[in-house]
Amino acid sequence: MTTTRATDTRTGAGGPVSPSSVLEGEHGELTDSFRSFIARELVPLAAELPEDCDLPPIELRDWVRRRSAALGFYAGDHPQELGGSDVPFSAVVQLHHAAGASGCPLAPYALAGSDGPSPLLRAGTPAQIERYLAPLVRGEALRCLALTEPDAGSDAFSLATTARRTGDGGWALSGRKTFVSHADRADFALVVATVPFDGGSDNGRDGADHTDPVGGPTAFIVPMDTPGLRIGQRFAGMSGEPLFELLLDGVRLGADAVVGGGPGIGAALGQGMDSLSRGRLVVAAQCNGIAEYALELGVAHARERWAFGARIGSYQHVQEHLVTSRAEVEAAKLLTLACARLVDGGTEVPEHAALAKLTSSETAVRVVDRSLRVHGAGGWVRGHPLEFLYRHVRMMTIIEGTSEIQKVIVARAMGLA
Numbered sequence: 001m002t003t004t005r006a007t008d009t010r011t012g013a014g015g016p017v018s019p020s021s022v023l024e025g026e027h028g029e030l031t032d033s034f035r036s037f038i039a040r041e042l043v044p045l046a047a048e049l050p051e052d053c054d055l056p057p058i059e060l061r062d063w064v065r066r067r068s069a070a071l072g073f074y075a076g077d078h079p080q081e082l083g084g085s086d087v088p089f090s091a092v093v094q095l096h097h098a099a100g101a102s103g104c105p106l107a108p109y110a111l112a113g114s115d116g117p118s119p120l121l122r123a124g125t126p127a128q129i130e131r132y133l134a135p136l137v138r139g140e141a142l143r144c145l146a147l148t149e150p151d152a153g154s155d156a157f158s159l160a161t162t163a164r165r166t167g168d169g170g171w172a173l174s175g176r177k178t179f180v181s182h183a184d185r186a187d188f189a190l191v192v193a194t195v196p197f198d199g200g201s202d203n204g205r206d207g208a209d210h211t212d213p214v215g216g217p218t219a220f221i222v223p224m225d226t227p228g229l230r231i232g233q234r235f236a237g238m239s240g241e242p243l244f245e246l247l248l249d250g251v252r253l254g255a256d257a258v259v260g261g262g263p264g265i266g267a268a269l270g271q272g273m274d275s276l277s278r279g280r281l282v283v284a285a286q287c288n289g290i291a292e293y294a295l296e297l298g299v300a301h302a303r304e305r306w307a308f309g310a311r312i313g314s315y316q317h318v319q320e321h322l323v324t325s326r327a328e329v330e331a332a333k334l335l336t337l338a339c340a341r342l343v344d345g346g347t348e349v350p351e352h353a354a355l356a357k358l359t360s361s362e363t364a365v366r367v368v369d370r371s372l373r374v375h376g377a378g379g380w381v382r383g384h385p386l387e388f389l390y391r392h393v394r395m396m397t398i399i400e401g402t403s404e405i406q407k408v409i410v411a412r413a414m415g416l417a
Contacts, residue, residue: 027088031095034099037110038102039399041107043102055242056106067110075137076095078117078133082121084117084137089343092282100292118133120132121133124260142186144182144189146177146180146189147190148177148179150178160175161177162196162333172250174248174250174251176232178246180244191220192217214301221253229248239388249319259271261368276353276401277343277353280356283294288360294321297375297379301379320417322371336359349413354405354409369390372390
């Protein structure tokens with residue numbers, strides 16, 4: 001790991017002045033404090049990592065998560081009584097932007113992502129919040145989301161995994177999940193399974209009729225040590241992040257395993273869209289930060305590199321790459337922040353999050369590519385931050401729904417489908 005990947009190359013504590021900096025000022029004290037934490041504690045640790053280390057060691061990631069939680073950053077928008085800081089969602093979005101823009105490979109682990117707080121806050125029962133959510137907010141536990149299936153990728157709620165009632169009023173889950181992040185170190189999984197509309201009853205065990213009035217996609221809390229649940233195939237992504245297959249073979253759960261209790265049966269679609277919308281805005285913010293960092297690397301190189309008797313930044317083709325990138329980054333930042341502010345105001349429309357995630361993720365891919373072009377072979381070699389980002393950022397157009405799915409969501413909102 002080179003120091004260039006872990007060093008903030010910006011011209012000031014808050015980065016270069018940009019049009020969107022005016023709108024970002026309202027949470028400036030929080031983001032400045034977070035940046036100071038990154039520079040003071042995370043950058044020195046990142047500088048000690050091996051050059052070929054794409055994925056920091058588990059123990060280090062766990063420490064970063066707990067340390068950030070203790071400082072109030074990790075799950076800042078969650079209630080203080082759970083260990084959060086009660087900050088607006090727009091502030092959380094700006095923290096994720098700051099993490100991406102820092103260039104420090106440990107910074108993303110300082111904020112709750114797919115291994116952190118979840119729909120439990122908005123849909124969980126009080127007992128579930130106390131038992132499962134509070135440790136997540138404090139950085140003391142990890143969870144994973146088991147939604148995607150081998151034959152249901154983007155159509156995530158077309159599920160073959162089933163949950164049927166057992167004679168004692170509990171549940172039995174059977175199925176196969178794939179591309180599950182953090183499954184190897186999670187404390188529990190949120191597993192989405194279909195409850196048949198006949199109630200999923202397994203009558204005859206005790207002669208009783210355990211028939212539910214509703215069915216459909218339902219989220220279950222499944223501790224990772226539950227009998228019948230095991231990790232199957234391991235997949236390695238281009239940027240080093242492993243993904244896993246989860247196999248459920250008659251996994252027996254109690255009646256209290258449904259997220260939200262009885263009203264949660266068949267409610268996973270609504271819970272999931274709500275969670276996905278916020279998750280997509282977080283991904284958008286991360287992408288904006290990554291793009292900003294890549295742009296700054298490109299600008300710094302264009303100012304310093306000489307070729308044919310002049311700085312390469314004086315050549316129009318290089319200027320085209322960098323100016324176009326700045327225009328796109330600023331537009332994506334403004335869109336993401338505007339959508340986050342709507343969330344703070346009580347407006348959570350899937351179309352908004354889809355548009356921001358689509359714009360920001362695709363922008364980040366283009367900006368990283370352009371900055372790599374400015375660097376030439378120097379940015380392509382192993383250990384350079386752009387080489388890693390070039391592999392990493394492509395994933396951002398896939399997670400939390402592919403770009404094509406975001407387009408479908410926006411098209412439907414426009415009355416085109």
